Amino acid sequence: MHISEDMSSLSTNPAGRFSGSYQDKTGILDLRDSSAPSGNLQVGVASITTLTEKLSTYLSAQDLKLVREAYRFSDEMHLGQVRKSGEPYISHPIAVAEICAEWKLDVQAIMAALLHDVMEDQGVKKEELIERFGAPVAAMVDGLSKLEKIEFQSQIEAQAENFRKMLLAMARDVRVILVKLADRLHNMRTLGVMLPAKKRRISRETMDVYVPIAHRLGLNNLFRELQDLAFSHLFPMRYRTLSKAVRAARGNRREVVNKILSSVKDALNDAGIEAEVYGREKTLYGIYRKMLDKHLSFSQVLDVYGFRVVVENFRESYYALGTLHALFKPMPGKFKDYIAIPKTNGYQSLHTTLIGPYGTPVEFQIRTREMHRVAESGVAAHWLYKNEGSNLTDLQQRTHAWLQSLLDIQKQTGDSAEFLEHVKVDLFPGSVYVFTPKSKIVALPRGATALDFAYSIHTDIGDQAIATRINNEPVPLRSELKNGDIVEIITSPNSRPTANWLSYVRTGKARSAIRHFLRTANLNESTELGKQLLAQALVALQLNPELPDFLVDKLLNESTAKSMDELYTDIGVGKRMAALVARHILDLVQDDSPSIPFQQLGERQAHRPAPVIIYGSEGVSVQLAACCMPIPGDGIIGQLKRDQGLVVHTDDCKHAKRLLIKEPDRWIDVTWGEDLNRRFDTRISVIITNERGALARIAAEIGEADINISHVNMEDGDSNDMTHIHFTIQVESRNHLAKLMRSIRHLNGVSRVTRERG
Template sequence: MDLTPADSLISALTSRTPPDRAGIRSSSTFLSPDPGTPTAPGVASVSQLNTKLAEYLSPSDLKKVKEAYRFSDEMHLGQMRVSGEPYISHPIAVAEICADWKLDAQAIMAALLHDVMEDQDVKKEELIERFGSPVAALVDGLSKLEKIEFQSQIEAQAENFRKMLLAMARDVRVILIKLADRLHNMRTLGSMTAEKKRRIARETMEVYVPIAHRLGLNNIYRELQDLSFSHLHPIRYRTLAKAVKAARGNRREVVSKIMESVKNTLVAAGIEAQVYGREKTLYGIYRKMRNKRLSFSQVLDVYGFRIVVENFAHCYVSLGTLHALYKPMPGKFKDYIAIPKLNGYQSLHTTLIGPYGTPVEFQIRTQEMHRVAESGVAAHWLYKDNEGSLTDLQQRTHAWLQSLLDIQKQTGDSAEFLEHVKVDLFPDSVYVFTPKSKIIALPRGATALDFAYTIHTDIGDQTVATRINHEHAPLRTELRNGDIVEIITSASSRPSPTWLTFVRTGKARSAIRHHLRTINLSESVELGSLLLAQALAALNLDSDIPPATLERLLNESSAKSLDELHADIGIGKRMAALVARHIMGLNDTAGQPLQARVTSTDDDVPVKLDPVIIYGSEGVAVQLAPCCQPIPGDRIDGQLKRDQGLVVHSQECDVARRGRSKEPERWIEVQWGQELNRRFDCRIVVLVTNERGVLARVAAEIGESDANITFVGMDDDHDSLMTQLRFTIQVEDRVHLARLMRNVKRIPGVTRILRERGQWANPPG
């Protein structure tokens, strides 16, 4: 975990011998420094840590921390950092950062001990005996993040990310200590090679910065960003730093004038407030220049102002006072007090036109809001067993961390876990309401189905429809701030693979994939078994595969069992015909006779298989294509689609025609079964004259024809003489549909009716 350097090597410490487990006296002092003794450069001094801890820890807790320090000092005795600085300075620095957050004694002890398991092979049992189980668990959680060897950099990041988040979900103090560790490492990165600096900075920017932001640790978030930027793009960093330094002088007059005006205006309004000038971080300026393609001179809001007032009401009074002083910019006001950010951040944001036409950003908040804004979850880190006693911030953080455990249970590989979780780390959120006015925060672009899974996995799995702002809407509808979302469920409903194409949150994707892999595994196995049996029969082979052949088949195909092989065939990962020919080849090499070998087994000669019978109730393993929505009576073909199973298309479908020409080997013959005990969706378009009551007459006739309407839409052009009504209806077969269409055609006002084969631009969810 050594990333750092500081200044110089101390000969007195380099001569110290490595620790002896029997117990060695440490040459460093803790909690009793002699103020009259000068400290040589590089010696690990703990006076600052002592001062910070004495402010809030009890004497008994200080004693425990002292014991942890002594043990850590003994274990790291003689160990140096890359710069030659004694290693114990690193744990002290990490503990000091944690002390700034006023973490408890257990967390401070873990910060001091966080490297002893990794570097000195100290066993967890020894830590439990000396310092208790909670401290040992924290140290163990931190050590597990560093101990794994990886095959690739991508895998390393994903696995490291996953373990860190899981450790964090069990105890958020693990991630706070880990972030403090990374911050000190980044502050002292100077002695590393340029390549190692870039690698560590990139990992920090991609993994640790978003976590710090998500937890509301804004001070660390900003510092880690700037430190990473300085090592990833050192020339750009130095150039921008020089430009900002020069701009400070040029803009000092503007800043002073605004500061004075704001203070006087607030005093006149009777508001006691602290006003701070605030400079944007270098990385924040760089990102704005890059994203908006601006030069530095065009970035006008390098400076902002923060106003900290006594209470909630004064925030809004201050806002009105500022808007009277300077003209606000339209669309640049955000109320994060009424609706806090996902990480608990609260403030009023407004941008005003200051002197000389310069845009100036103001943030207005209370002291408590300011504390949370700077320290985030660390400001409310106290752990309570009773969830009802948690603050809103704690509850939101706890719910997010718990969702990570849910994703972990449903996700097999690290890369997929990283894909799920990265989406949820970035705080560009949309805020919607439940019917009972509870606020739910979702990532930007989240859909109504994401909302359902956010409420509960079972709710998402059983979703059939949604109402947004009291009106029916497709499940794929993207939510907007302030939407009121109601989910309609059915116990018989199950997730569809098509849902994966539009859900946005990691939790929803993970839950849908988990359902498709596990709950519907039996359906995929059954379909795969049927397809393989047909392929074997076409080659005149017995479907009972000899044990020796089966063992070789599983070994060569990397399948763990025959069921797994059948499931892969059922979801389209393997082709039944190719597996059957593989079995034929294995039989040949094993010297086993084939049952009535077919006359030709050349790969260029297609094998004729019996059609697969479709009943429409097979479940997720067999789907009716949404593009053409085949119904009984249509001529149909089947496409084995990877990860979706068998997709049934009408032979007249344009999508099917293109698919057959591109991948003919993935298409098989299918036909409808004789007894079908369900109804099938299809779409019709009705052209009507634009007159009163025509929609009601058409809908009534559809109902009289014993069909169910599941969706209705119409043209937006209400001034036209003719209107197109679009329906999704449920019918038994083509005969039923033809009878319905004849009945509708006879209605006065209906000029034309046809069945819609193509997919609508905005299909129902």
């Protein structure tokens, strides 16, 4: 993921010489290659005239002077740099600044737009920008620049870290993301010159990350344009085919559109409502998604066109709605009131679908002028820095809360890839709206549970949640929320998160808070496990697991860990691979040998590393897999999972075998310890004749074997006279289980007893 995807390359002549001229009044840059032979001049012209005209409508003369200074500096720094299209590079920062000017961003944001690539491309230091243009501008440019060339373990990690840097800068100053979105929009508009593979990569990144951010910030025009541009490069044939079909449909449906427009205008005039009414065409990507999701052909997508009614005030919105419902029949279940309950990005409108002329469904949006301004420009319509002294609007409060949640997630997340995963979840555009017992509205991603709700209120409430009531009915914490639910969380100071909670939370905040608790609450266990795993990996490479001080110092200097305990903990929770760390230690030894007397093990000692011993009481750093439920006596293998530590499977588990093929490096040898003083969950299935007392007989036999039943589930067997009973029981070992199963087989009416796997 490139945080400043400039789509340019530095283009110079063999001698690397360029000359340029600058005219202050017109802002025209003339770039000429002075060493090129006559008749082969590369000439590019970039003008800031349009930019200054846009800015002069709302910036002062002093502000315009600051913009020109930023332009001159950017022009000077990018001199000699050319875009793939052959244009001088300075044309790109100018275009980004023009987009920001359309949103009426302030002078500091415009200056940052003009300077946004000078740190990354030209090596300008942040200190120089602070001295020339002030700390706020320098901080924005720094937030928009990719990280310096750090050695990352993978390209994915580098992309995630760059994205995290930008989002955290955005959390401190929302102007960072506005400038970045303008940068991405111009790059998408000029993507045609790139190679197909790069076009697809940049478009996929745009669709996955920047489109949801634009939607989350309420930048609807930008959201729609980025979607269509990304669609056109990801699926060019589908885009062209659909575009052609829409153009043809325009002509065919013009009569219907005109008839609807005329009828609506007349009806609103007769009702005394002053309104603007106009048709709007749905985006090609919106039509494509509808065809895909509902398995429709283009001819079946009837509502390609919609209509918008813009009125003067809030009250007239509802008057207009009543007028339209009197004119055309509304479709049942197709009315949404986003005025009473706005979307999370601040969007407000009334949505209704009516049966128009010729039986065609027609969608209407009804809103006030202020709602229309927010719907098109979102947070940029009145962004957080424009009215610092006044009260925040609802949109500003929601945006501020979301930005603050990014900082909360960052504090609880040590890994950039995990941070990106959490943020992507929260960018999911679908929302569900629920109420607190005091009638405050809370918006959560669709699919969120009551536990997500608890964490959205406060991390402590989530950590201490034990139960919930939805609409005054007691339900489990895993219950999925629906629009309009009234949710109450019951807490206990003794409650603590468990690893199982991760399987049913939906929001990034909840997921990061749970993982943070699990990491910190069992730090000593994870550290000890990591130490054991690294020792095993070192022995496998014929290295002594007792590392000398000089090697520890070198290892810590070349990693992000501050101490060996932190390194062990990272290995214990699966964030680092013990084999990779051991390999790095071997490289350090080989680089400095033979001058360093580091003891290596003999071949016989290092032939096979000792397996990790499992006692089953290690806590969350070691988990017994729920798919196969291993018990002492089973052959077992261990999988290192990110942020979950070591997961133990039986060696014949089908699920484990599939995972072993995908990630063989994450598997290690494990073995059961001696004197295991605890019991282990496992499952058995019993098929028995359907008669009175059958369940009681089996339960009594299980009790006689000194075995606890933790769960029972019954279902009909293959025939009417048989019953299938599933037990989850707690046993000491495989022998203990085998003895119980032999006893159950001898009971009257029992047809079959098996141990359940998967």
